Amino acid sequence: xxxxxxxxxxxxxxxxxxxxxxxxxxxxxxxxxxxxxxxxxxxxxxxxxxxxxxxxxxxxxxxxxxxxxxxxxxxxxxxxxxxxxxxxxxxxxxxxxxxxxxxxxxxxxxxxxxxxxxxxxxxxxxxxxxxxxxxxxxxxxxxxxxxxxxxxxxxxxxxxxxxxxxxxxxxxxxxxxxxxxxxxxxxxxxxxxxxxxxxxxxxxxxxxxxxxxxxxxxxxxxxxxxxxxxxxxxxxxxxxxxxxxxxxxxxxxxxxxxxxxxxxxxxxxxxxxxxxxxxxxxxxxxxxxxxxxxxxxxxxxxxxxxxxxxxxxxxxxxxxxxxxxxxxxxxxxxxxxxxxxxxxxxxxxxxxxxxxxxxxxxxxxxxxxxxxxxxxxxxxxxxxxxxxxxxxxxxxxxxxxxxxxxxxxxxxxxxxxxxxxxxxxxxxxxxxxxxxxxxxxxxxxxxxxxxxxxxxxxxxxxxxxxxxxxxxxxxxxxxxxxxxxxxxxxxxxxxxxxxxxxxx
Numbered sequence: 001x002x003x004x005x006x007x008x009x010x011x012x013x014x015x016x017x018x019x020x021x022x023x024x025x026x027x028x029x030x031x032x033x034x035x036x037x038x039x040x041x042x043x044x045x046x047x048x049x050x051x052x053x054x055x056x057x058x059x060x061x062x063x064x065x066x067x068x069x070x071x072x073x074x075x076x077x078x079x080x081x082x083x084x085x086x087x088x089x090x091x092x093x094x095x096x097x098x099x100x101x102x103x104x105x106x107x108x109x110x111x112x113x114x115x116x117x118x119x120x121x122x123x124x125x126x127x128x129x130x131x132x133x134x135x136x137x138x139x140x141x142x143x144x145x146x147x148x149x150x151x152x153x154x155x156x157x158x159x160x161x162x163x164x165x166x167x168x169x170x171x172x173x174x175x176x177x178x179x180x181x182x183x184x185x186x187x188x189x190x191x192x193x194x195x196x197x198x199x200x201x202x203x204x205x206x207x208x209x210x211x212x213x214x215x216x217x218x219x220x221x222x223x224x225x226x227x228x229x230x231x232x233x234x235x236x237x238x239x240x241x242x243x244x245x246x247x248x249x250x251x252x253x254x255x256x257x258x259x260x261x262x263x264x265x266x267x268x269x270x271x272x273x274x275x276x277x278x279x280x281x282x283x284x285x286x287x288x289x290x291x292x293x294x295x296x297x298x299x300x301x302x303x304x305x306x307x308x309x310x311x312x313x314x315x316x317x318x319x320x321x322x323x324x325x326x327x328x329x330x331x332x333x334x335x336x337x338x339x340x341x342x343x344x345x346x347x348x349x350x351x352x353x354x355x356x357x358x359x360x361x362x363x364x365x366x367x368x369x370x371x372x373x374x375x376x377x378x379x380x381x382x383x384x385x386x387x388x389x390x391x392x393x394x395x396x397x398x399x400x401x402x403x404x405x406x407x408x409x410x411x412x413x414x415x416x417x418x419x420x421x422x423x424x425x426x427x428x429x430x431x432x433x434x435x436x437x438x439x440x441x442x443x444x445x446x447x448x449x450x451x452x453x454x455x456x457x458x459x460x461x462x463x464x465x466x467x468x469x470x471x472x473x474x475x476x477x478x479x480x481x482x483x484x485x486x487x488x489x490x491x492x493x494x495x496x497x498x499x500x501x502x503x504x
Contacts, residue, residue: 004132007139011187015130016139018183020146022086023123025173025180026116027147028157029058029093033109034289035158035304036166041426043166046102048415048425052220055286055411057106060216061113062120063404064209067256070121070394071200078122078129079188083181085118090177096170120400123147124380126184129191141320141377159304201256207245208256212405214238219412257398266456267395270382273452274399275406277338277375280445282407283414283438284345284368291435292361295353295428306361310369317373324374330382334453337375342446344368349439352432371446382456410445414438 005012033040037051046054073081092111099105124143131139161168215238218231225231249255262268292303324333344367351360383399415421418434418441425431 004135005130005187006132007135007142012131012135012139014183014187016127016142016146018180018187019082019123019127020143021176021180022082022119022184023143023147025086025089025176026062026120029112029116029170029173032158032161032169033058034285035293035300036162036169038290038293038426039162039166039300040102040105044099044102044105047423048421049220050102050106051425052411052415053106054102054109056216056220056408058109058113058116059404059408059411060213061110061209062116063113063401063408064212065114065117065205066121066401066404067208067394067398068200068205069117069119070125070398070400071256072118073122073125074192074394075200077190077192078126079184079190082119082122082126082188083184085115085120085122086177086180086184087115089115089119090173091115093170093173097167121394126188126191130188137381140381141323144377144380146315157304159299159301162300201248201252201254204245204248204252204256207241207248211238211241211245212408214241216408216412219409219416222416256394258394261395261398266382266385269452269456270379271399271402273334273338273449273456274379274383274402276445276449276452277341277379277406278403279406279410280345280442280449281341281372283410283442283445284348286411286414287418287435287438287442288348288351290425291351291431294426295432295435296351296355297353297428306357307365309362309366310372313366313369313373314376324378330378331453331456333374333378334382334456335450337371337373337378338446338449338453339371341368341371341375342443342450344371345439345443345446349436349443351435353428410442414441417441 005015007013007016033055037054040046040054041051044050069081069085089112092108092115095108096105096112099108124140127139127143128136157172158169161172214234218234218238221228221234222231246259249257249259262271288307289303292298292306293300298306344364347364347367348361351364355361380399383395415425415434415438418437420430420434420438424434
């Protein structure tokens with residue numbers, strides 16, 4: 001295994017399965033809970049703010065600590081930290097399943113997010129550093145597709161489990177974790193960044209967590225209590241903490257986020273796009289499932305089945321999306337996939353009481369599924385290709401952190417933007433009015449993603465990334481071309497005259 005594991009071998013397939021299952025659990029819980037929210041609200045007597053915190057307590061700790069999780073993996077061993085994360089996540093899932101009230105559930109969800117922050121960046125970094133260079137694009141594309149499916153299948157699985165008890169939404173993680181730990185133990189060699197040194201950037205991690213936590217608190221509480229002293233204080237604290245975080249990362253000897261990564265135009269552009277796209281998608285999944293259950297009076301299982309076309313499309317075709325990017329460059333799949341998703345969300349905004357599935361829901365869900373199938377694998381591989389390989393964990397952590405922060409802010413802010421608060425989510429008329437506004441905002445966010453994609457360099461990335469030390473500045477003139485030498489070899493040669501890009 002001098003050059004890495006081959007995907008065609010049993011060990012290579014076991015490694016792909018382990019990383020997809022592990023990160024899939026984290027993605028699954030990011031969406032499976034959405035379908036259970038109305039049931040949890042009824043059984044635990046929770047208002048809208050409590051339901052928002054049920055989603056965001058998990059996303060908050062995940063987004064705040066995911067960069068630290070990537071750094072820990074790079075330094076202490078990626079397989080080790082990934083395994084610790086899976087076990088932590090599973091124990092927290094059991095606590096969620098046993099929660100007697102909303103307060104305990106929210107606390108357990110926060111603990112779940114810590115486990116997710118440890119395992120999520122490690123999954124992709126293990127693939128990037130362990131698979132054979134010729135197999136990396138296809139392995140990452142397959143990982144992205146399988147992980148995306150796990151996130152999208154959440155509403156379907158959640159709806160089925162709610163036929164028994166909402167607590168099984170969390171209990172399902174236990175058998176998945178057992179299989180994941182076994183597979184990663186037998187398939188993955190240990191890897192770490194041998195150049196990593198110095199102390200962990202604890203101030204940076206704390207400042208990042210404060211910025212996200214304070215902004216989330218203010219966004220969720222503002223519709224209920226207005227410009228109270230606590231809300232204003234939190235809003236100001238979030239801005240100050242964000243500014244202090246950027247300053248800390250610029251001057252720290254060993255920053256948690258080497259800002260030199262963002263000197264690459266591709267890396268910066270793809271993360272801006274990630275923020276816009278995942279903010280929109282998080283808002284869609286939060287509001288669509290609630291609209292189907294409350295306004296259309298569908299059962300949780302029916303609401304979950306409604307998103308099945310997305311799952312089928314991603315499962316069947318995501319692995320081939322990397323081939324499209326390899327032939328035509330990353331820009332066309334990014335633009336087409338995001339635009340297709342935006343149109344699908346716009347169609348879904350019209351869903352109302354009395355609508356049938358085939359005419360009312362299926363067209364929008366299908367277009368959204370096609371867009372995600374084209375977009376997600378290309379997005380992921382482009383991020384990894386535009387960063388030096390020895391910073392694979394950090395690059396994965398940054399992108400995952402951006403996507404989680406986007407979802408966190410969207411779920412916190414969209415109800416207020418749409419005029420929904422308190423117990424109004426249980427009223428079909430008020431929910432439908434808010435739903436339409438929220439879905440159109442989500443479609444607009446994906447349009448912003450199209451604009452960001454258009455700014456990304458179209459060249460395919462064929463050479464391994466340069467291995468500058470963490471924090472090293474990119475000289476002027478090299479910033480725009482740094483991304484051109486960052487991706488592993490594409491699975492097939494580009495068409496004559498086309499740049500070689502590689503999928504996410």
